[in-house]
Amino acid sequence: MAASPSPDVGQCLVAAVARLPADDGRHVAELLLGHALQRDRAWLFAHARDLVPADIQAEFDALLRRRIAGEPIAYLLGKRGFWTLDLQVTPATLIPRADTERLVELALERLPADQNVRVADLGTGSGAIALAIASERPLAEVIATDASTDALDVARLNAAANDLTRVHFRLGSWWEALAGERFDLVASNPPYIAEGDPHLQQGDLRHEPASALSSGVDGLDDIRAIIASAPRHLHGDGWLLLEHGHQQGAAVRQLLHAVGFVEVATEQDLEHRDRVTLGCWPG
Ligand SMILES: C[S@@+](CC[C@H](N)C(=O)[O-])C[C@H]1O[C@@H](n2cnc3c(N)ncnc32)[C@H](O)[C@@H]1O
Incomplete structure (x- = not known):
């Protein structure tokens, strides 16, 4: 036959x-x-x-x-576009989301292009935020941290692939990776989903690292940890920008006010949902 x-x-x-x-x-x-x-x-x-x-x-x-x-398309292809960059992603990294580009825009609005600013990205995953900022601010020194060695390995590869040599990587839990250091701007998209949230069992989230997604019973444990020690790591007039869930804006504003941040505000994503809360440290 x-x-x-x-x-x-x-x-x-x-x-x-x-x-x-x-x-x-x-x-x-x-x-x-x-x-x-x-x-x-x-x-x-x-x-x-x-x-x-x-x-x-x-x-x-x-x-x-x-x-x-049900595997995410980004993991099958091994890459995802973010900002102007093509980033490698693996199951060790969150798949960068378009919503997070709003955080990058807000950071860039606060980073003059002609100054040697110091920037930190806490929980960098694939490196998305740090590398997008570095690509737009060549004079900035950007420190990207993560508690996952596997994620940092991917982020380092992405920095090299995009020739972004002023991005440095540190392993450690939140500020522990940055002991004694201060920054002009700190950005983070930390885990912020409440443990037990049914969304964790749906879509791409089922395949992404749990350590990148959930954070305590109300989803705010990591945001609380970041805000509590932020004053020791920001220069006067330095900014902290945090991505969060669309129902967490009021809680994050309250946490920032409680430690003394000023100019606290919540910004929305393209779908008009609360997405990023930021504050300025008066020094
Ligand atoms: C929501 S993902 C964000 C990844 C990336 N910044 C992005 O926007 O695509 C959160 C990241 O925080 C990291 N992470 C979780 N707990 C951490 C901790 N205690 N200290 C530092 N990073 C942590 C995770 O490994 C993960 O890469």
């Missing part, structure tokens, strides 16, 4: 769309086949009638199975 002919690119995509969750559709099929072939979307379009070799079909099938089982 003659072997069945290899499917072409277009046929592979049609078959994949039928297997993938309805929300994924052709876009995800193209991303995964493009990844297996190491080609972009335009190439897939232009080569729709090219036959797909058996080894690529097998690789594509494995990616589809993992996606159907």
Whole structure:
């Protein structure tokens, strides 16, 4: 009996769309086949009638199975775009979110481009915040910390891949990694989901590191720890910017006021939800 002919690119995509969750559709099929072939979307379009070799079909099938089982697309591709950067991500790192770009924007508004400012990013994960700031402020010295050695390894690779040599990495729990140091601006997207929150069992969150997501019964344990010692690590007129859940703005403002921050305010994300609270340390 003659072997069945290899499917072409277009046929592979049609078959994949039928297997993938309805929300994924052709876009995800193209991303995964493009990844297996190491080609972009335009190439897939232009080569729709090219036959797909058996080894690529097998690789594509494995990616589809993992996606159907719920694995995040960013982990399957091993990368995610953030700000202007293409960042490597692994299951040791949170997948950077577009919401966090709001935190970067607010930080940049407070960082003059012509001064040698010192910036810290607490809980850097893939390096997203630190590297985005460093890419926009070449004179800034940026220190990125994390309690996870595996996450820091990824962040270091991302710094090297983007030629961001003024970013330095420190291992340790929150301020322990920065003993005796002061900064002009500290930004953090710490874990802030309440333990037991049902969202932790849904979507991408099921696959991301628990240590990057949840923080005590109300989700605020890490934010409390960061705010409590922030005054010892900020220069006068230095800024602390914290990303948080959309129902935590009032609580974070109250925590900042309680230790003496001024100009405390909560800013919203693109969907008009509270997302970042910031304050200035009067010194
Ligand atoms: C929500 S993720 C944010 C990652 C990255 N900044 C981003 O926005 O994509 C929180 C990060 O904090 C780190 N983390 C958790 N507990 C920590 C601690 N006690 N000290 C330092 N980093 C911690 C996690 O490993 C994780 O990388």
